[in-house]
Amino acid sequence: MILLLxxxxxxxxxxxxxxxxxxxxxxxxxxxxVLRGTNLTLGKGQIGVILGPSGSGKSTLMNIIxxxxxxxxxxxxxxxxEITACDDDELTEYHRNxxxxxxxxxxxxxxITVAKNNEIIANISKSPLDIDAxx
Numbered sequence: 001m002i003l004l005l006x007x008x009x010x011x012x013x014x015x016x017x018x019x020x021x022x023x024x025x026x027x028x029x030x031x032x033x034v035l036r037g038t039n040l041t042l043g044k045g046q047i048g049v050i051l052g053p054s055g056s057g058k059s060t061l062m063n064i065i066x067x068x069x070x071x072x073x074x075x076x077x078x079x080x081x082e083i084t085a086c087d088d089d090e091l092t093e094y095h096r097n098x099x100x101x102x103x104x105x106x107x108x109x110x111x112i113t114v115a116k117n118n119e120i121i122a123n124i125s126k127s128p129l130d131i132d133a134x135x
Contacts, residue, residue, distance in 0.1 A: 016042045021074035023060050034060045066099050067091045
């Protein structure tokens, strides 16, 4: 998965700061703590690579930074905005204006055409690309 933060987002000092991020799945004996106080800082223009074995929390971290998933505790700041404090409406605007994902698995709706899958995204975008040009 690749997480893209749009250049036009906020000011010129765009960066990512993750502080003491925690996330677990399950409960009781089956509780799996995936992120255990994770910290990360990336300045504008820096490229970061997250490596680790399957189940180590790479996708979970990316999903929290991208506002797709919520942390149990800790904070994520993108260009000074605390993403972890956003409500659902604020996260929708964050997704719409500031974030793009390139998934390892495309997550297309299997029973509709590629064009229709693209139309779904075009409907939530403020300035969608021309579908015919994209295809």
